[in-house]
Amino acid sequence: xxxxxxxxxxxxxxxxxxxxxxxxxxxxxxxxxxxxxxxxxxxxxxxxxxxxxxxxxxxxxxxxxxxxxxxxxxxxxxxxxxxxxxxxxxxxxxxxxxxxxxxxxxxxxxxxxxxxxxxxxxxxxxxxxxxxxxxxxxxxxxxxxxxxxxxxxxxxxxxxxxxxxxxxxxxxxxxxxxxxxxxxxxxxxxxxxxxxxxxxxxxxxxxxxxxxxxxxxxxxxxxxxxxxxxxxxxxxxxxxxxxxxxxxxxxxxxxxxxxxxxxxxxxxxxxxxxxxxxxxxxxxxxxxxxxxxxxxxxxxxxxxxxxxxxxxxxxxxxxxxxxxxxxxxxxxxxxxxxxxxxxxxxxxxxxxxxx
Ligand SMILES: *Cc1c(COP(=O)(O)O)cnc(C)c1O
Numbered sequence: 001x002x003x004x005x006x007x008x009x010x011x012x013x014x015x016x017x018x019x020x021x022x023x024x025x026x027x028x029x030x031x032x033x034x035x036x037x038x039x040x041x042x043x044x045x046x047x048x049x050x051x052x053x054x055x056x057x058x059x060x061x062x063x064x065x066x067x068x069x070x071x072x073x074x075x076x077x078x079x080x081x082x083x084x085x086x087x088x089x090x091x092x093x094x095x096x097x098x099x100x101x102x103x104x105x106x107x108x109x110x111x112x113x114x115x116x117x118x119x120x121x122x123x124x125x126x127x128x129x130x131x132x133x134x135x136x137x138x139x140x141x142x143x144x145x146x147x148x149x150x151x152x153x154x155x156x157x158x159x160x161x162x163x164x165x166x167x168x169x170x171x172x173x174x175x176x177x178x179x180x181x182x183x184x185x186x187x188x189x190x191x192x193x194x195x196x197x198x199x200x201x202x203x204x205x206x207x208x209x210x211x212x213x214x215x216x217x218x219x220x221x222x223x224x225x226x227x228x229x230x231x232x233x234x235x236x237x238x239x240x241x242x243x244x245x246x247x248x249x250x251x252x253x254x255x256x257x258x259x260x261x262x263x264x265x266x267x268x269x270x271x272x273x274x275x276x277x278x279x280x281x282x283x284x285x286x287x288x289x290x291x292x293x294x295x296x297x298x299x300x301x302x303x304x305x306x307x308x309x310x311x312x313x314x315x316x317x318x319x320x321x322x323x324x325x326x327x328x329x330x331x332x333x334x335x336x337x338x339x340x341x342x343x344x345x346x347x348x349x350x351x352x353x354x355x
Contacts, residue, residue, distance in 0.1 A: 001311070004345055005318040006133045006162055006292040006332040008184040008191050015189060018243040026235050034241050035230035041248035042195055045257070046164070046179065048171035050197040053221050056237045059161040059182030062194040064090045065216030066178045067127065069206045070155045071096045076123040078102075078109040082134040082321055083159060087127040094213075099123075105135050105324070106283045106294075111147045118151045124205065125155040131163035134321035136294030136330060137283050138167070145174040155205050161185055164195075165251065166264040166291040166334045177202040178218075183240060186264070186291055188335030189247060193240035198222050264290045267333035267342045274346050278355050282328050291334040294320070296327070301353060303329045309352045315345055 091098035165186030320328035
C-alpha cells in the first residue's frame with residue numbers, strides 16, 4: 001500500500017530494516033553515541049546550536065511538554081485549524097492561562113495580529129503551526145518571526161510536525177525557542193518518536209515554572225541529557241533512534257537538503273495544478289503547503305468511495321479533516337514519495353473518476 005496521507009507515510013524498506021537493529025542497553029556508551037549523533041544531525045537539518053530533545057511519544061507529546069514546561073504567565077495560541085486548536089486544548093487541560101487567536105480555516109496567522117496580541121504584554125509564550133495539515137496552509141513563519149523577535153521575553157514555539165524534512169526550517173533565522181516535529185511525516189519514519197529544540201531562553205523560562213509534569217518535563221529531559229551524556233531519563237525507543245540517525249544521514253548526505261526540498265515543491269506543484277484543472281484548491285495557492293494539498297470537493301464526488309477504489313489499487317489518500325470531511329480531500333506529498341509516485345496516483349484518480 002502506497003500512502004498519500006499526511007502521516008504515517010510509506011517508509012522505505014531500508015529504514016524499516018534499521019528499525020530491527022538488535023537492541024542495546026539504554027545506559028550504554030553506544031546509546032550515548034547514537035543519541036549524540038542524532039542531535040548533531042538534527043542541528044544541521046534545522047540550522048541551530050540549540051539543544052535537541054527526543055521524546056518517545058508522537059509530536060503531540062512534545063507540544064504538551066513545551067506549553068506546560070514554559071508557560072508561566074499566559075500563552076497566546078495562534079490557530080489556523082485543528083492542530084493549532086490542539087495547543088489550546090492542551091493549555092486548558094493542563095490548567096494554564098491561555099488565549100486562542102483563531103483564524104478562519106484556509107487562512108494564515110496574520111503578522112499584524114501577532115503584533116497586536118504580543119504588544120499587550122500579557123503573554124510569555126506564543127505557539128504557531130507552521131504547516132496546518134488539516135487545511136493545507138503553510139504559515140509565513142519567517143514573516144511572523146520578525147514580529148516575535150521584537151518581544152524577546154516571549155517564548156516562541158513552532159509546530160513543524162508536517163513540514164520538517166520537507167520544507168526548510170532555519171531556526172537561527174527564525175529565532176524560535178522550541179521547534180518540534182515527529183517522525184511519521186516528512187522525515188519518513190514510522191510513528192513513535194518526537195524531536196524538539198530547546199533554547200537557552202526556554203531553559204531559563206522552564207526553571208521559573210513550577211508544575212512541569214513528569215514524563216514531558218522538557219527541563220528534566222534537558223538536564224538529564226546534559227548530566228548523562230545524551231541519555232534519557234526513561235527508556236527511549238532505540239529502534240526509532242537507529243532509523244532516525246540513518247535517515248538523517250540520508251537526508252543530509254545522500255539526497256541533500258536542497259534536493260529534498262526541491263522534490264517536495266515539485267510534487268506540490270504537480271498536485272496543485274491537477275487540483276486546479278479538475279477541482280479547486282481549498283486555499284489561496286500563495287499560502288499552500290508544499291507537503292500536503294487540501295482540495296475542495298466542488299464536484300461533489302464521493303471521497304470515501306474514491307478512496308475505497310484507490311485502496312483496491314494499492315494506494316490511499318485522505319478525506320477532509322473533521323468538519324471538512326467530504327467537503328475537501330487531501331493528498332500528501334511528503335517524505336520519500338517520488339514525483340513518479342504522484343504522477344501514478346493522479347493517473348489512477350483520473351481513471352477512477354473518468355476525469
Ligand atoms: C500530525 C500533526 C500533529 C500531531 O502529531 P502526532 O505526531 O500525531 O502527535 C500536530 N501538528 C501537525 C501540524 C500535524 O500535522
